[in-house]
Amino acid sequence: RKEVEQDPGPFNVPEGATVAFNCTYSNSASQSFFWYRQDCRKEPKLLMSVYSSGNEDGRFTAQLNRASQYISLLIRDSKLSDSATYLCVVSPQTGTYKYIFGTGTRLKVLA
Amino acid sequence: DTGVSQNPRHKITKRGQNVTFRCDPISEHNRLYWYRQTLGQGPEFLTYFQNEAQLEKSRLLSDRFSAERPKGSFSTLEIQRTEQGDSAMYLCASSLPGRETQYFGPGTRLLVL
Numbered sequence: 001r002k003e004v005e006q007d008p009g010p011f012n013v014p015e016g017a018t019v020a021f022n023c024t025y026s027n028s029a030s031q032s033f034f035w036y037r038q039d040c041r042k043e044p045k046l047l048m049s050v051y052s053s054g055n056e057d058g059r060f061t062a063q064l065n066r067a068s069q070y071i072s073l074l075i076r077d078s079k080l081s082d083s084a085t086y087l088c089v090v091s092p093q094t095g096t097y098k099y100i101f102g103t104g105t106r107l108k109v110l111a
Numbered sequence: 112d113t114g115v116s117q118n119p120r121h122k123i124t125k126r127g128q129n130v131t132f133r134c135d136p137i138s139e140h141n142r143l144y145w146y147r148q149t150l151g152q153g154p155e156f157l158t159y160f161q162n163e164a165q166l167e168k169s170r171l172l173s174d175r176f177s178a179e180r181p182k183g184s185f186s187t188l189e190i191q192r193t194e195q196g197d198s199a200m201y202l203c204a205s206s207l208p209g210r211e212t213q214y215f216g217p218g219t220r221l222l223v224l
Contacts, residue, residue: 008151032211043202043215044154087153091211097142098167099213101153 001026004090006102014110017078021105023088024070032091033064033071037084038104044087047073078109113137115216117203123222124193131189132219136205143186144213145178146202154202160186193223 006023013019025033033050048055050071054063061074071090075082088102116135124130136143142161146154157176158168162183175193180186190197200220204213 004153006153034211043217044213045215046212049211096167097144097159097161097206097211098156099144100156101146103151103153 002102003027003092003100004088004102006088006105008103008105010106010108012108012110013078015078015080017109018074018076019078019107020072020074021086021088021107022070022072023090023102023105024068025088025090025100026069027090027092028066028069029093030069030090031094032099033062034089034099035060035062035071035073036087036089036101038087039084044101047086075107078107080109080111083107083109115203115205115214117201117216117219119219120217121220121222123224125224126193126195128193129189129191130193130221131187132201132203132221133185133187134203134205134216135185136203137214139207140205140214141183141208142206143180144204144206145186145188146204148200148202148218149198157188190221193221195223197221198223 035047036044037047038044050062059076063072085104087104118133144159145157148154160180175191178188200218202218204215
């Protein structure tokens with residue numbers, strides 16, 4: 001089983017739609033969780049960190065479910081500019097800064 | 112531009128040759144990471160440094176790969192005796208002390224013929 005798993009997609013959604021991605025992780029001791037965004041042929045950039053209590057940033061909401069070992073990203077009112085690959089990132093344990101990236105989920109928002 | 116910089120941006124080499132890539136992190140970022148990314152995959156952890164100390168190295172890396180950060184500033188990644196399977200984008204990232212947000216450079220795209 002991969003340490004971090006994501007549905008690669010692509011998810012094709014119309015503008016204005018709500019879309020959700022999940023990401024599962026295998027190490028129950030994992031401590032830190034993030035969503036990064038990567039545009040085609042560009043470097044990844046941090047979208048948001050994921051906290052135990054969940055967090056929201058504008059149209060984006062991230063949640064953590066430790067019991068089921070997954071994190072989620074919800075995008076509301078999708079824009080064309082949201083088209084990108086969304087990478088789930090997990091730090092497997094404390095005391096290390098080795099980060100494990102998922103394969104990414106491709107999102108295409110259609111006009 | 113005060114972001115992470117990587118050189119060269121592209122490298123084409125023949126199988127068996129050695130290549131070296133350079134990464135200059137953002138000033139005052141003490142942690143520096145190297146990743147490899149192939150098409151359709153997420154970045155794969157290779158190694159990371161805290162200042163000049165290499166703290167962790169992926170078991171996936173063969174002995175042909177070596178990385179250094181001699182003065183705790185820029186870093187180099189060397190691949191010896193390149194193989195076609197080494198063709199990938201090599202990404203460098205850095206982060207501030209006590210922070211986990213990583214800032215990525217534009218990457219070096221390697222093609223081994």
